[in-house]
Amino acid sequence: MSQQAVPLIFRSxxxxxxxxxQLLNLFxxxxxxxxxxxxxxxxALWIDGQLHPQxxxxxxIVFALTFPGTCRLAMRPWRAMRHILIGWxxxxxxxxxxxxxxxxxxxxxxxxxxxxxxxxxxxxxxxxFLLQATAPEIRKLQGTARRIVIAGxxxxxxxxxxxxxxxxxxxxxxxxxxxxxxxERLDHYNEYPMLGKIExxxxxxxxxxxxxxxxxxxxxxxxxxxxxLDALRDTTGSIYFVPDSFVTDLIQGRVDSVGGIxxxxxCETPFTGFxxxxxxxxxxxLSILILALISPLLMTIALCIKLTSPxxxxxxxxxxxxxxxxxxxxxxxxxxxxxDGDTIKQAEKADQRITPLGAFLRKTSLDELPQFxxxxxxxxxxxxxxxxxxxxxxxxxxxxxxxxxxxKVQPGISGWxxxxxxxxxxxxxxxxxxxxxxxxxxxxxxxxxxxxxIIAKTIWVVLKxxxxx
Numbered sequence: 312m313s314q315q316a317v318p319l320i321f322r323s324x325x326x327x328x329x330x331x332x333q334l335l336n337l338f339x340x341x342x343x344x345x346x347x348x349x350x351x352x353x354x355a356l357w358i359d360g361q362l363h364p365q366x367x368x369x370x371x372i373v374f375a376l377t378f379p380g381t382c383r384l385a386m387r388p389w390r391a392m393r394h395i396l397i398g399w400x401x402x403x404x405x406x407x408x409x410x411x412x413x414x415x416x417x418x419x420x421x422x423x424x425x426x427x428x429x430x431x432x433x434x435x436x437x438x439x440f441l442l443q444a445t446a447p448e449i450r451k452l453q454g455t456a457r458r459i460v461i462a463g464x465x466x467x468x469x470x471x472x473x474x475x476x477x478x479x480x481x482x483x484x485x486x487x488x489x490x491x492x493x494x495e496r497l498d499h500y501n502e503y504p505m506l507g508k509i510e511x512x513x514x515x516x517x518x519x520x521x522x523x524x525x526x527x528x529x530x531x532x533x534x535x536x537x538x539x540l541d542a543l544r545d546t547t548g549s550i551y552f553v554p555d556s557f558v559t560d561l562i563q564g565r566v567d568s569v570g571g572i573x574x575x576x577x578c579e580t581p582f583t584g585f586x587x588x589x590x591x592x593x594x595x596x597l598s599i600l601i602l603a604l605i606s607p608l609l610m611t612i613a614l615c616i617k618l619t620s621p622x623x624x625x626x627x628x629x630x631x632x633x634x635x636x637x638x639x640x641x642x643x644x645x646x647x648x649x650x651d652g653d654t655i656k657q658a659e660k661a662d663q664r665i666t667p668l669g670a671f672l673r674k675t676s677l678d679e680l681p682q683f684x685x686x687x688x689x690x691x692x693x694x695x696x697x698x699x700x701x702x703x704x705x706x707x708x709x710x711x712x713x714x715x716x717x718x719k720v721q722p723g724i725s726g727w728x729x730x731x732x733x734x735x736x737x738x739x740x741x742x743x744x745x746x747x748x749x750x751x752x753x754x755x756x757x758x759x760x761x762x763x764x765i766i767a768k769t770i771w772v773v774l775k776x777x778x779x780x
Contacts, residue, residue, distance in 0.1 A: 338442055340585055343380035343398075346438050347373050350431045358423050365418040369406075376402060379585050383439055384446055391443075395435050403428060456484040457522040462512055462539065464488040464505065468527030471553055471574075472503055486521065509535065513542040521546075522634075525574065527553045540577065544713045547635040550578040562716055562754050580719040581757040589759055594693055597766075598686040609680060612643055612672065620647060620666045625681055630698035635718045638690040640698055641681035645669025676773045682724045694762040695723025696750035707743055717750040720757075725769040727753035727761075734772065 348370045355366045381398065383391045410416030459475060461468045468488065475483040487504040489512045506515060516524060524543060528536055536552075543550055551567070551574040563579040582590050602609075613624035625641055632638035646664040665673065672678040685691040691698070696717040699707070708714045728734070728749035733742065753761070 337588065339382050339384065340379040340588065342438055342442060343435055344374045344377045346434045347377060347431050350434045351427050354427045354430055355420075355423050358426065359420055363418075365415070369419075372406070373402075376405075384443055388440070391439055392436055395439065396432065399428075399432050399435065456482045458520065459483050459485050459523045459525065460487060460489060460506065460512065460515065460521050461485065461503075461525045461527055462489045462509055463527035463529075464490040464492075464503075465527055465529075467553055468525070469503070471525060471527060476502075483523075486519070489515070509539060510542075512539065513546060516543065516546045516548045521548045523549045523551065525551045525553050526577075541712065543578075545708055545715050547715055547718050549576070549580070549719075551575060552577050562719065562751065563757075578716060578719070581754060582720060586757075590692065590762075591689075593759065593762065594686050597693055598683045602683050602687070605680060605683075608677075612677060612680070615668055616644055619668045620644075622647070629701045630722065631701060631704045631718055632690055632698065633718065633721045635715060637701065638685070638698070638722075640691070640722075641684055643672055643678040643681060645672050645678045679724055686724070690721070692721040692723045694725060694765045695720050696726050696753065697729060697746075698722035707747075710740060711744055711747055713751060714747055716754065717747060719754060725765060726750065727765060730765055730768040730772050 351366065351370055351373070352362060355362055381394065383394060386394065407416070410419075461472055472485045472488075475485050485503060487506040489506055489509050491509050506512075512524070515521065526536060526539070540550065553574045563576060563581045567574050567576055616624040622644055624644060626644040626646075627639050627641060629637050630640045645666060646669055647666060669678070682691055683693075686693055704714075726749070728746040731749050733746040733749055
């Protein structure tokens with residue numbers, strides 16, 4: 312399929328898909344704001360010999376207007392410079408008009424503003440080309456490359472593989488292709504191996520820990536694609552469709568491009584790019600603040616557990632975390648047993664294993680408080696799908712379609728399911744399906760505002776004591 316055949320909405324997307332390359336994304340996010348602020352301070356110190364209060368106020372305004380910075384790594388040099396020039400003309404023009412209308416402009420030394428305009432422009436251009444030159448080395452710091460497979464060895468699939476391999480700014484490794492056609496009908500390209508038939512793809516993704524699957528299959532194969540998507544729901548790989556899309560149950564579906572090749576995200580985490588920085592930053596700030604406030608309570612609960620029943624105060628259990636990897640989750644021990652094997656019985660009403668103190672801790676959700684340490688470790692988030700025991704995961708992934716998609720994000724202390732009546736024991740399959748539906752709904756519609764709403768509603772649900780045992 313030619314580039315001209317791709318819908319206009321695809322061609323209008325210029326953002327580079329960098330996957331997990333968050334370090335490069337962080338540099339691009341901060342590049343323009345910091346260059347503008349530091350260049351302003353440098354010029355003010357050079358000409359006036361000091362920073363005045365108005366200089367600090369201006370720097371705050373500039374940061375607010377320019378953060379996050381624009382991603383330009385994928386642009387050609389002339390286009391990047393044009394983008395920088397137009398952006399700076401627009402921003403400086405707005406600042407001048409605001410300063411003139413408010414008479415705030417009179418507080419500044421005209422020489423400082425004039426010199427800052429040129430220094431900032433040259434600084435943004437120089438910083439961009441420096442980042443572009445060092446980006447391949449920065450990318451190496453990202454660690455293991457994202458493992459990619461492509462379904463469909465055709466013209467656009469091979470072109471995508473070439474672009475992924477040539478991309479200096481994204482950490483991808485193309486493992487090979489899957490295709491059902493006879494060898495004589497394939498568009499051969501010796502650099503990439505044929506890994507098997509389409510029906511073998513889901514198992515390969517699970518066993519080889521594949522991070523991304525690109526479906527480069529013709530629209531005539533719609534039924535086969537839908538069947539493949541159903542099979543891939545039992546994996547944690549991100550799924551993209553190249554170069555067209557159809558109606559399906561999208562998880563964070565969006566138009567994107569990889570090295571200029573249009574793709575559509577069918578199943579992706581909401582925490583990519585700047586969203587990941589927002590999510591992790593809010594988790595760190597809130598968990599530190601909460602732990603500082605509740606530290607006396609944590610010590611008191613731990614002491615009471617030790618005094619009222621034999622055994623450790625903290626109970627550790629294996630759970631599935633981000634991308635289905637096992638993590639260790641901390642809880643205050645509320646039972647006389649500490650099950651963590653292949654068979655784990657969920658807590659029930661009037662469960663004989665629960666201690667008197669444990670019943671109170673579970674009803675008030677105080678037993679979950681040690682998980683704020685999990686949040687600081689980066690294993691969990693304050694808000695996200697609740698982690699289930701490994702034994703429960705292995706059972707329900709076989710019974711509920713799309714169950715493993717909840718592991719596209721880090722598990723949370725509380726979640727959308729817990730504040731919508733799906734808290735506590737899930738003694739029937741329907742109840743677990745309802746919980747999973749809520750988790751997937753959270754993935755589709757995540758925002759920081761939604762997280763804050765869930766946190767606030769969690770407090771209300773805990774105070775009411777709904778479904779806690």
